[in-house]
Amino acid sequence: MEPILEVRKLTMDFGGLRALDHVDLDIRQGEIVALIGPNGAGKTTFFNCVTGIYAPTAGDILISPRGKTRKERINGLKPNRVTEKGMARTFQNIRLFQNMTVLENVMIGRHCRTRSGIAGAVFRSPQTRREEQDAVDASYEILKKIGLAHCVNEFAKNLPYGAQRRLEIARAMATNPFLILLDEPAAGMNPQETKVLDELILKIRDEEKISLLLIEHDMKLVMSLSDRIFVMDYGKKIAQGTPEEIKSNPAVIKAYLGEDIDA
Structure with missing residues (x-):
């Protein structure tokens, strides 16, 4: 199945600082994909590039929404135009x-x-x-x-x-999106609120046929919801795979999850 979002070698420099270093990521129709990593890994910068808040230094952001076979490059589009194309987002801080x-x-x-x-x-x-x-x-x-x-x-x-x-x-x-990007949707929630959120995300995917990409630090939520997980550290993608593959990946354990994984 062709990706509905395909990001190739996305790079973002702020002066002498490289916040994203040739990051690849793809999402297919009907997937829930998680983007995880330590604080400062570049996850929100990635979201900001994909949704038009930042113009990336290099790389390609391609979309093929809802069955369209022709890919469209959206680098440099303003956030309102990205939303019109069918990608919506939330933010870390409630807005x-x-x-x-x-x-x-x-x-x-x-x-x-x-x-x-x-x-x-x-x-x-x-x-x-x-x-x-x-x-x-x-x-x-x-x-x-x-x-x-x-x-x-x-x-x-x-x-x-x-x-x-x-x-x-x-x-x-x-906004009638084909893809919603959720930036730490469970941040600050109690267990009951997190459970309601978990059910809502699945409902959006299964009933509304909207794919989702989420940044999240709640590993139990990530492991229970995600079809695939991408892991970043210091602006680079260091791993990708299913939850089971990510839990046993030594590079991920060292960078982010710690030695003991209980999810």
């Missing part, structure tokens, strides 16, 4: 609009799929009104799927921490 409602936060994710411009917003054309209603309906359906439909009119800041994390994922889902 919700805290003083907007839960529903409004998800509706913002629909913006990249609307057509009405400034004139439509000013004159309230029928197309604009239809798009707004479609955004409301689609956002509410997403909230039902992730278990937040009961608090559509709550301000985002009033949600419990775990629910805020799920709301960020809901906003990413609203």
